Amino acid sequence: MNKKKIIITASLLTMFAVIGAAMVGFTFLQTADDIIYNEKLTLLRKLNHILPSEKYDNDLLHDTIMIKPATQLGTNRETSAYRARKGDQDVAVVLSSIAPSGYNGPIELLVGIYTDGKLAGVRVVKHRETPGLGDVVDIARSDWILGFDNRSLADPDEMHWKVKRDGGVFDQFTGATITPRAVVKAVHNALIYFQQNQEKLFKKNDEDIETHKSHP
Amino acid sequence: MTDNTLTISKNGLWTNNVALVQLLGLCPLLAVTGTVINGLGLGVATLLTLVLSNSVVSLIRPWLKSEIRIPIFVLIIASIVTTIELMMNAWFHELYLILGIFIPLIVTNCSIIARAEAFASKNNLLDSATDGFMMGLGFTLVLVVLGGMRELIGFGTLFANAQLMFGSIGESMTITFSEDYPGFLLAVLPPGAFIGLGLLIALKNIIEKRQSAKQVVTIQSAEPASA
Numbered sequence: 248m249n250k251k252k253i254i255i256t257a258s259l260l261t262m263f264a265v266i267g268a269a270m271v272g273f274t275f276l277q278t279a280d281d282i283i284y285n286e287k288l289t290l291l292r293k294l295n296h297i298l299p300s301e302k303y304d305n306d307l308l309h310d311t312i313m314i315k316p317a318t319q320l321g322t323n324r325e326t327s328a329y330r331a332r333k334g335d336q337d338v339a340v341v342l343s344s345i346a347p348s349g350y351n352g353p354i355e356l357l358v359g360i361y362t363d364g365k366l367a368g369v370r371v372v373k374h375r376e377t378p379g380l381g382d383v384v385d386i387a388r389s390d391w392i393l394g395f396d397n398r399s400l401a402d403p404d405e406m407h408w409k410v411k412r413d414g415g416v417f418d419q420f421t422g423a424t425i426t427p428r429a430v431v432k433a434v435h436n437a438l439i440y441f442q443q444n445q446e447k448l449f450k451k452n453d454e455d456i457e458t459h460k461s462h463p
Numbered sequence: 464m465t466d467n468t469l470t471i472s473k474n475g476l477w478t479n480n481v482a483l484v485q486l487l488g489l490c491p492l493l494a495v496t497g498t499v500i501n502g503l504g505l506g507v508a509t510l511l512t513l514v515l516s517n518s519v520v521s522l523i524r525p526w527l528k529s530e531i532r533i534p535i536f537v538l539i540i541a542s543i544v545t546t547i548e549l550m551m552n553a554w555f556h557e558l559y560l561i562l563g564i565f566i567p568l569i570v571t572n573c574s575i576i577a578r579a580e581a582f583a584s585k586n587n588l589l590d591s592a593t594d595g596f597m598m599g600l601g602f603t604l605v606l607v608v609l610g611g612m613r614e615l616i617g618f619g620t621l622f623a624n625a626q627l628m629f630g631s632i633g634e635s636m637t638i639t640f641s642e643d644y645p646g647f648l649l650a651v652l653p654p655g656a657f658i659g660l661g662l663l664i665a666l667k668n669i670i671e672k673r674q675s676a677k678q679v680v681t682i683q684s685a686e687p688a689s690a
Contacts, residue, residue, distance in 0.1 A: 255528075259528060260534060260535065266542075267538045270542050278550060278553035289557070
């Protein structure tokens with residue numbers, strides 16, 4: 248009797264689990280394409296803020312290269328770099344970079360660099376800085392981040408790749424020096440990384456060994 | 464509207480309001496109410512979950528065993544929320560990105576399991592669905608009002624980012640009261656949420672006190688006449 252009751256209860260629970268899982272599975276299959284499309288669109292929109300779409304004619308989202316963790320980029324896992332080309336000409340590359348020393352933890356950046364070493368633009372992708380203070384580095388809050396446009400390792404020189412408080416050329420904000428300082432440093436490091444690895448970064452995928460290595 | 468529906472509605476919207484009286488689901492409530500649209504987005508998602516979970520629970524009443532009712536409620540709620548999350552990701556992607564973790568966290572909103580247990584498992588489909596809708600609506604209203612207060616004081620705007628929910632029509636909905644409003648940080652930060660919610664609860668209590676005071680007066684003035 249008791250055994251029978253347990254079996255009935257267990258089967259009921261199983262039944263509900265199966266129905267629930269089936270419902271979620273069905274919805275997942277129905278929405279999967281839309282979700283992938285949305286994610287691509289969101290990423291592409293972000294990239295286009297840095298690199299206007301008229302500057303390149305390749306498929307930015309597919310012409311990527313996996314970059315190994317690099318101290319200069321602040322990354323501890325592989326990240327994608329997006330290569331922009333027009334015809335046969337390399338135009339720019341967009342790197343993911345992490346500023347480790349934000350006020351509330353790491354700040355994730357996208358850094359676009361033209362082949363001549365000039366910055367196409369920088370955007371903060373993810374941060375946890377204090378709203379109203381450190382979040383001024385976010386384009387949604389202020390234009391500060393646009394100050395990097397067209398800068399390069401030579402402009403300003405290394406001595407001045409700092410916030411004004413530290414004797415550099417980049418503005419900081421009242422009550423928020425740490426966040427801009429972290430971002431400036433991360434962008435500078437990304438430029439150095441680019442300078443040292445430029446050739447590798449633009450290699451076509453089929454002749455690139457590093458991309459194959461990354462998927463053992 | 465039958466008497467029953469009326470009672471359920473009043474209960475959900477006012478007397479037993481999820482956010483103002485039961486004080487359930489405060490975590491998402493306090494976290495996402497930075498703007499009207501964020502509040503509305505989470506409110507509608509919660510409302511939908513409440514209606515669906517209440518309806519399903521009411522429908523399966525005959526098969527509910529008391530030993531396993533809680534796991535079954537959790538299963539139902541989790542399935543519904545995951546489904547809604549996937550749909551939002553597909554159709555309202557940017558709003559989904561803003562609400563982020565708080566959509567899956569609807570599962571842990573105690574008000575939903577509380578309504579399943581306290582109401583839907585004992586009432587018919589229509590009443591349960593109505594209860595879910597009214598409870599959800601009550602929650603949504605608080606989210607929207609609180610979002611409105613914080614957005615207005617914090618940013619000096621209302622309905623910012625409305626296009627995330629209403630498409631291109633929404634872009635013209637944003638009301639900016641002053642172009643050079645400096646912003647008031649406290650309202651945007653978590654303390655602003657607590658203070659705002661406290662004020663809303665206080666306001667509700669004042670209104671209720673006034674009402675009961677009025678009732679006492681009417682009863683007192685009615686007494687001599689009947690005597």
